[in-house]
Amino acid sequence: MSTIETLSDVNNTFLSRRELTCDFPGSSGKLKSMEAVDMVTKEFKLDGKVVIPMRLKTHVGMSKVTGTFYVYEDEGLAKKHINPTIFSRLEKTKAKIAEAEKAAEDAAAEAPAEDAAAEAPAEDAAAEAPAEEKTE
Missing domain, CATH: 3.30.70.3370 (Alpha-Beta Plaits)
Known part of the structure; x- marks a missing residue:
């Protein structure tokens, strides 16, 4: 393309x-x-x-x-010469693209936070497991 x-x-x-x-x-x-x-x-x-x-x-x-x-x-000058319907369609398309980019950025920003949250319980479980083994 x-x-x-x-x-x-x-x-x-x-x-x-x-x-x-x-x-x-x-x-x-x-x-x-x-x-x-x-x-x-x-x-x-x-x-x-x-x-x-x-x-x-x-x-x-x-x-x-x-x-x-x-x-x-x-x-x-373009808005004078061209039908306003064309500009409204272009604005709708640009708004959809911007909204999709924002959603992608939000998902990317949340992903590291979720990874950190997922790692923290694993570390807590690892810290608790040796303590249980010592008591037996």
Whole structure:
């Protein structure tokens, strides 16, 4: 999933945006929109810019996905041009990702505490066992 084939790269000066159309070979059924945005951002070095996935289309009988992305310099301009529904969907997706990351961090933070708690009773049992043997 790490390869990207650029089909078109158009600089639309009238709307002040860059329009990218890319193929993601071998990613049919596996690619999510936010993963595609990350891949495009890294491939074209678009850090600090607003990348909006407009369309991800899978092809029948092929294992490729074609994606259309709009790249804006300013988020305010992007919100003027693009339907607000798309931004609400992106926000929902980002919230789910952040929630999943937080849950993973919480689970990782609890794991060392559980390991320490599991080791402590074992040490107490080991300390008590020799005392019992001496009394017999």
